Amino acid sequence: MRVEIPNGDDSPHLRINLKVNGQSVDTSIEPRELLLDFLRDRLGFTGAKRSCDVQVCGTCTVLLDGRPVSACCTLAYEARDRELLTIEGLAKGDELHPLQQSFVEQTALQCGFCTPGMILTAKSLLEEISHPTRQQIQRYLKGNLCRCTGYWNILVAVEQAARRLQPEGQSESPA
């Protein structure tokens, strides 16, 4: 994918390469460009949302080399030569990711504004700890706020997804 430089701007540009949802992107950015604007306005990935804009709410969460970051307060420059995963990159065609499936089944969302961030943060957690305790899930998701669900169903959905991704008793990588 090639994305062209917006016109009429005198600030310096940098050429960068990165991968977004498995696809390589070769583009120019301005150093001041925030990752969230880059993803939403330039690449059209609008799953990450802007809400608090100060790293508190987590609606803008994306995974940068597998780690959750706040796209609202991260420069697009940081994604150079790295891999980004947004919520758009999670399903395989029509087949939902186990986390997405569990969120649907457990009604772990109402308005859905927090959901991309919740799911991506949970994905990062489950990659590190395949069967987290309730407390570990709470700690990991502490910075992702939800104004609708009351959190309970989210915790249940993450636990269900953990079981689906790796049924208990199957070989687990040592902690």
Added chain:
Amino acid sequence: MLRPFEIHEPGTVEEASVLLAQFGFDAAIYAGGTELLLIMKEGLAHFPHLVNIKTIPGLDEIALSTEGDELQIGPLATHWELERSPTVKKHAPLFAEVESQVANTRVRAMGTIGGNLCFAEPHSDPATLLLAWGATLELSSADAQRQLPAADFTLGMFETARQPDEILTRIRLPLLSENTAGAYRKFSTHERPMATVAALLEVKDGMIEHARLAVGSVGPVPIRASEAEGLLRGQGAEEAAFSTAGELAASASDPIDDLHGSAEYKRHLVRVLTTQALEQAAKRAVGAVNEG
């Protein structure tokens, strides 16, 4: 939209320092950016030149000194790494424990220990702990290097002893002796802590030989509660006057009224958290001696 700036990518500490000297107040060191970008977004500061020190190799290393007596932490180690580092967990478990409680998952993934200390935001967990611990900070410029006790580094709210062309290049954490144990307590209602207390106790033959106590987040800078420390010296570890020490720490702390809470409430918290931290540190110290 942020105002335009240029990003510089030095390959060495010397190069970074030269850039900082050259651009003066127009430049800022850029590490994880979790604080810097916030103030730039809010329009509280503008820097036409950001010096990205992440392009300098080695500044994120975490290792034991060759003498094996201290943990040396590169300023670019993120909270995420410090929380998980097997070296930190093995040699300074209390530090790993505190790091795991900093901010939220995303801030921990990007934010560095160096950025936390150099920004000198008053609500800092590591600053409180490192003060009690007696850590040393290494500051480097193009032609000089100096070592500064953590106690002399933070001067005030958002103010440190760092010169504009200096880079924090290492945090040196002496390993605790076998009969020393510590504990950490914090309380928050918002994202950042409202009160933080770190306690370290050295216990010999059941007696407290040495107590180190730091209180942070309630006022502009973390402070040592030396009167409380003095009171505990020589007392039995299991029956020491921890609650009196808590009261002394509370009156030594100089809390301010702010969004987090009233000064009165914070003083109350300091008293309670200090007592709890001391009790836990004593348990751990006595436990360590019994095990050893």
